[in-house]
Amino acid sequence: MRDERGFTPTTVEQWTRVIGKFLRWCEETDRQLRSLQPEDVDAYLVTQARLWSRVSVANIASALRGFLRCAAERGMCIERVAASVSRPRLYQQERLPYAPDWSDVQRILADAETDKPRDIRDRAILLLLAVYGMRSGEVAALRLDQIDWAGGTLQLFRLKRRQPQIYPLVPSAAEALARYIDTVRPPSSCPEVFLCMQAPRRPLKAGSIYDVANRRFVALGIDAAHRGGHALRHACASRLLAEGLSMKEIGTIWDTAARRQPVSTPR
Template identity: 90%
Template sequence: MIERTDAGHSAGRYHDDAPFAEERHRYLRHCAERGATPASLRVKCSGLLWIASRLSPAASEGIDIKALQQIAIERQQALGSAAAAQRVVHIGRPWLRFLGWWREPTVVSRYRSQLEEYVRWMRDERGFTPSTVEQWTRVIGRFLRWCEETDRQLRSLQPEDVDAYFVARARQWSRVSVANIASALRGFLRYAAERGMCIERVAASISRPQLYQQERLPYAPDGSDVQRILADAETDKPREIRDRAILLLLAVCGMRSGEVAALRLDQIDWAGGTLRLFRLKRRQPQIYPLVPSAAEALARYIDTARPLSADPQVFLCMQALVGR
């Protein structure tokens, strides 16, 4: 079973005994088939267990955002974490949509017929995927509701109005979200212009921010991740003794990877507890403190794990290179 955890068969049986087991298994299989990682599935499994245990037996008749938010509040109170509450919504809403149990709030909009017409066009004429149709419908619906709330008419909409929308809402969005929302609005407004619902230059005025490959990756590992990595390297194996010294120079002393790779024995002042580094911008040596934890790891590597060599560089390959 996908929901079975490292705790063994007893955990799997507990999961099977919890409410809505078949619905949870079916959704997790669906996520796995779409490429969800084991770590992601474990997070979804935990969230679904919490949600399922708090749904009524009549949940198939429909769950709205208010009911799901109430479950999220209970999660936050239990764990003392706002992030845990957000995960309940992020995990629960796709699951309920997958089951057909999700109920969107009914909002009467003056642009309802135009939006429904555009949804049919995306689905039937352009062949957009169901997930894209669903996502763009939400994005465009929010924009049209904002137009109503701010008394803006679609037929007289100007590029400045779209700019005002992004200024009002962009603080809530990441760059990737801004790019996706810009694409959705540009597509809808281009469609609307072709049918005389707004002027042409509104869609042309919308440009996506430049996105870069792997920009979703975190700028740096979290502090807890750094501690876990350092703990994993704290062994008596020569390679990991070396790796721990390198990691501490990077994480604690703030050295750059190139500086660590080029570090020489004569740059270390053991008595003074300092490192003498050369940085191109200053074009002269700079003295930096050698933190005791890094000094201890560095000394242990040099004394016990560094291969015997006349090479002045501190960090060497653990095996001699051919021809050297």
């Protein structure tokens, strides 16, 4: 997954969990990998599908198909098992992603607008999620050298594109980032922007970014199908759709360079 397909560490971790769960199911139902048949995989997907959405089923099917292909190449199972795994068809724009209303996003941002050190850090994180539609892993991986204060730009490495993209440093996000870096972020040799509030001062992980957003959803009693950083990314996309942009145009906004806007440089 890492070397041949170029997957990110997060995807490798997610697929590993999916495959591990499948192999445990095989063990519990007395199925051997070397004698696995297509109907065995079908039985697993049928028994488990009631717990998943169609998108989750599609992602899990992809993980299983990739693993079984790799296993077949190594003589660990028969080849036709992998070929039999099919994803449910997903239709473009068949539904909007689950997301909170933009008014709820504004409530979340306002809730973090205090002088408390944790809120100062969290507001910078929340703005990156809501304004730029960044994924939790992208926020966690953001480095200090990706912020060009003089040029007023933010260089992002989109996880799925695996290439840098340049965006304007929106004033609200620039102000929040500068305030966090100037007043809250401790001196550290770590290049990542966001660090733990308590020792050891390690960089935040993607799961911690989820927690930053989820805490606000819970505290404010915001009812949403999904909580966390990805919900704010979805809210960003929904807002752009409401303003008349197509899904293709939104993807273009997130995946192409944007014009520069000057902002003040932090101290």
